[in-house]
Amino acid sequence: xxxxxxxxxxxxxxxxxxxxxxxxxxxxxxxxxxxxxxxxxxxxxxxxxxxxxxxxxxxxxxxxxxxxxxxxxxxxxxxxxxxxxxxxxxxxxxxxxxxxxxxxxxxxxxxxxxxxxxxxxxxxxxxxxxxxxxxxxxxxxxxxxxxxxxxxxxxxxxxxxxxxxxxxxxxxxxxxxxxxxxxxxxxxxxxxxxxxxxxxxxxxxxxxxxxxxxxxxxxxxxxxxxxxxxxxxxxxxxxxxxxxxxxxxxxxxxxxxxxxxxxxxxxxxxxxxxxxxxxxxxxxxxxxxxxxxxxxxxxxxxxxxxxxxxxxxxxxxxxxxxxxxxxxxxxxxxxxxxxxxxxxxxxxxxxxxxxxxxxxxxxxxxxxxxxxxxxxxxxxxxxxxxxxxxxxxxxxxxxxxxxxxxxxxxxxxxxxxxxxxxxxxxxxxxxxxxxxxxxxxxxxxxxxxxxxxxxxxxxxxxxxxxxxxxxxxxxxxxxxxxxxxxxxxxxxxxxxxxxxxxxxxxxxxxxxxxxxxxxxxxxxxxxxxxxxxxxxxxxxxxxxxxxxxxxxxxxxxxxxxxxxxxxxxxxxxxxxxxxxxxxxxxxxxxxxxxxxxxxxxx
RNA sequence: CGGGGCGUAGCGCAGACCGGUAGCGCACCGCGUUUGGGACGCGGGGGUCGGCGGUUCAAGUCCGCCCGCCCCGACCA
Numbered sequence: 001x002x003x004x005x006x007x008x009x010x011x012x013x014x015x016x017x018x019x020x021x022x023x024x025x026x027x028x029x030x031x032x033x034x035x036x037x038x039x040x041x042x043x044x045x046x047x048x049x050x051x052x053x054x055x056x057x058x059x060x061x062x063x064x065x066x067x068x069x070x071x072x073x074x075x076x077x078x079x080x081x082x083x084x085x086x087x088x089x090x091x092x093x094x095x096x097x098x099x100x101x102x103x104x105x106x107x108x109x110x111x112x113x114x115x116x117x118x119x120x121x122x123x124x125x126x127x128x129x130x131x132x133x134x135x136x137x138x139x140x141x142x143x144x145x146x147x148x149x150x151x152x153x154x155x156x157x158x159x160x161x162x163x164x165x166x167x168x169x170x171x172x173x174x175x176x177x178x179x180x181x182x183x184x185x186x187x188x189x190x191x192x193x194x195x196x197x198x199x200x201x202x203x204x205x206x207x208x209x210x211x212x213x214x215x216x217x218x219x220x221x222x223x224x225x226x227x228x229x230x231x232x233x234x235x236x237x238x239x240x241x242x243x244x245x246x247x248x249x250x251x252x253x254x255x256x257x258x259x260x261x262x263x264x265x266x267x268x269x270x271x272x273x274x275x276x277x278x279x280x281x282x283x284x285x286x287x288x289x290x291x292x293x294x295x296x297x298x299x300x301x302x303x304x305x306x307x308x309x310x311x312x313x314x315x316x317x318x319x320x321x322x323x324x325x326x327x328x329x330x331x332x333x334x335x336x337x338x339x340x341x342x343x344x345x346x347x348x349x350x351x352x353x354x355x356x357x358x359x360x361x362x363x364x365x366x367x368x369x370x371x372x373x374x375x376x377x378x379x380x381x382x383x384x385x386x387x388x389x390x391x392x393x394x395x396x397x398x399x400x401x402x403x404x405x406x407x408x409x410x411x412x413x414x415x416x417x418x419x420x421x422x423x424x425x426x427x428x429x430x431x432x433x434x435x436x437x438x439x440x441x442x443x444x445x446x447x448x449x450x451x452x453x454x455x456x457x458x459x460x461x462x463x464x465x466x467x468x469x470x471x472x473x474x475x476x477x478x479x480x481x482x483x484x485x486x487x488x489x490x491x492x493x494x495x496x497x498x499x500x501x502x503x504x505x506x507x508x509x510x511x512x513x514x515x516x517x518x519x520x521x522x523x524x525x526x527x528x529x530x531x532x533x534x535x536x537x538x539x540x541x542x543x544x545x546x547x548x549x550x551x552x553x554x555x556x557x558x559x560x561x562x563x564x565x566x567x568x569x570x571x572x573x574x575x576x577x578x579x580x581x582x583x584x585x586x587x588x589x590x591x592x593x594x595x596x597x598x599x600x601x602x
Numbered sequence: 603c604g605g606g607g608c609g610u611a612g613c614g615c616a617g618a619c620c621g622g623u624a625g626c627g628c629a630c631c632g633c634g635u636u637u638g639g640g641a642c643g644c645g646g647g648g649g650u651c652g653g654c655g656g657u658u659c660a661a662g663u664c665c666g667c668c669c670g671c672c673c674c675g676a677c678c679a
Contacts, residue, residue: 012628012640013614017672028613037671072623092678109679142679143603151678159679198677207679218678309676322603322676376645427679531639538639549638559638 001044001488003524003536006030008043010287010536020216020561022470023148023481029539038145038153045540046466048487050156052576053462054135055471056187056484057158062178066131066160071113074139077103079112082439086374088319094139106139111431111457114161115439122163128453129169129220133160134468135462150423154461162456165443170430170454174206175600177428177458182209182458185425186594189482190468192425194601195221195230199444206430210460212468222404223424226415228601234310237400238417239409243274246371249386251342254374256383260337262542269374276303277367277375279339281324283357284316296328296357297321298341300395301364301402302373308403315362315399332359332377340375341393342384346431361395364402425468426460478561479541483587488522490514490580491542493533495549507548510558511577518583519576538563543587544580546571562587 008030015034018024025034031046040052077095080086086093086105094106107113114132122128135158142153162173178194185192190212197209209232210433213222222236231237236476258564259265266273282297299312313321326336333344341361367373368389375387389395405417406508434454435441445451473480483489492514494507511523522542524533530549538547547559558576561568571579 009612009629015613016608016615019673033673090677111679136679141676144673144675146673157679209679320677424679431679437624457679493638495638527636527637528640529639531637531641533637534639536640547638551638 001522002301003522006044006522008045010212010539011186018148020150020471021474022467023492025474026148026467027471028428029479029541032149036175038142038151040149040152040154040463042463045256047207049466049469049481049485052485052487053188053465054158054472055463057135057184057460060180060184060187061131061133061158061160064131064173064180066133068134069132070134071107071110071117071136073107073139074106075105075113076361077105079116079439080105083112083115083435083516084438085112090320092141092143093106094141106293107136108138108140109157109459110134110159110317111435112439112457113162114163114455114457115435115441118436118441119454120162120441122441122443122453125165125443128443129165129180130163131160131175132163133458134157147467147478148461149216150471151218151385152463155461157461158334159457159459159581162458164392164454164456165451165456167432170456174428174430174456178208178600179454179598181356181426181458182427182459182551183595184497184597185210185212185465187484187591188465188469189484189591190425190465190472193221193223193230193422194598195422197235197424197427197457198230203581205432206302208428209257209424210426212425212472213420213422214468214471215421216471217421217423219422219424222408222417223305223420224410224413224415225409226418227413229410229415230414230418230601231404233404233419234308235566236404236417237411238271238402239411239414240366241409243370244367245369248388249372251387251392252385253377254383254385255381256338256452257381259383266372268301268398269383270375273304273526274302274370275303275373277370277373278303278305278307278339279334279376280307281329281334281339282309283311283324283359284318285320286316286318292319292496294357295360295387296324298332298334298344298359299363299401300341300361300375302366302369302370305364305366306405307400311399312401314364315397316400328357335376335378335380336570338376338380339378340384340387341395342387343378344393349575355430360397360402361393362399363389363395365400366402368398374521423464423468423471426458428458429456431455431457434439447524474541477535481541481543482590483543483584486520486541486543488520488542489509489544489584490519490521491537491545492523492543493537493538493547494525495530495547496524499551501547503550503553506553510546510548513577514580517578517581519577544583545575546580 010030011028014024014028033041039334100102137156145151145153164170192210192212195210197207250401259268278301280299284297286293329336374383374384377384408417410417433452441453442450496503514521545561552559555570557571557573559568560571
């Protein structure tokens, strides 16, 4: 490809809104252009890199028995109503009506369509197991797209769906993906760790997320160096230190003016925060079939702990959770800043605007073991000493709802947990019968018994992966593509001044030779100064740079430089093709060697 | 959805407080010089100043409403 003909242009300065390196560099190097918030065009260089990423995914999927298909981007709403996700998912789902006024859905993912295909075509155990996958555009109207390609609304994803007759089969396909995904990320030059994750809107039994560790990541992970425990903060467990047991003492009201926070309370009473109870009010939407009930949630934790909303939502089986307004808190008889469940009837009903809201009290599982806590008195300016769970109040739900924090103890080995940020570049889910049951995907087994198909679903976003590669592989001058995903392998720079036809002719013939040898070459044939050409080469970041110049020709060849190394050397004119091929092969080998068997951590 | 910021040429920005002919750098086009790390000279093109409404003799500038984009939070297969 001649740079003079390429549809894109490098920029000296990145748009002001680009903050992270991958975003700035991909824009400056002419890979991507933004159309709207979270919606991007991919120019030729990006398209070529994406195609390589996707082909790596194809190879690995095919290697574990995958068969590529394509499923639609537009789905009839009925399918999503059958799975009930039409009701469970809010504004994130793109909905519109067709010309006949029928509700339609823009695909966020394809479990429903897979289920529909399966129930139409799969009837016998002889048709299982199967693995199908596709690479398709999805739409998720994310409340806040950000960080360039890391978090977008329209994106392309490779997703695969495993279909099995039994749970052992699912386990096999799950483990096959577990390893295949490590292979894909290693081949793309991105180190990841697999962490257990929340199953979220997918439902299902077990899920792992593949996290690329980076400070710009939006997920917080808890990692244990001692035993390797790794989990998304959303579900991370930790060992709670059991408090020293005490005889329950008598309730005692104490005046605590202007102490509406736990910190202020502990300070005022000169007690540790662990001797206080914290009340957090949320409003949960809980779907009951096609109806959605709202409940006012009164969550109680020890004062030294933070609420983990995902754990709370899971304990409630809620699809949505938001902080309660003060009026809603007051409507059940509690006082914001001085609230506690003591004296609030368990069947209390509050009001949100005009709607009655049933109350549900949830306490963290450490609370019943923690005696004589200080909690609010539901009276402005007063707290209660010696509040004891069971004696003074009851909860409908006792569960682990506390967030793990830096320095907490590892749930598996007791070691110290630390937090790190990461970007989720892929995930694998054991769906089980989450979609097969409601959508009627059944097959007949050997004994003539009808059984549900057991499903798994596995996704990798290709654009996000591209961004993570760029994030990982760059320096102050520009991108540094791993050879496996580089849009081209060789950046051929011709430094031909006017009146130096010889350099131009040599460059042209070297370009032709490289192309003829099957090498992928980006040839800078523009009339630009050397500085511009070198800077653009560094910015675009192809693995190998060849410079044809009068100086190099005098030394008998062309100058060779790897983008990831500083040193340069002259390749003899006659050996250019052969040596470049050898270099590319050795770069490929460097990456191939990173492929390792990763032990499966359940 | 809450908090904050920003919309002036393709990109980066000035002009706005204090209303009076819309500017600078880069990029782009032409000619010439230059060619190993973002060259130089001369000439040139490109703007509904995010939109609508208001105030005014006069609005990029003042007022109101709306839209878009970015950041923090909420949310998130």
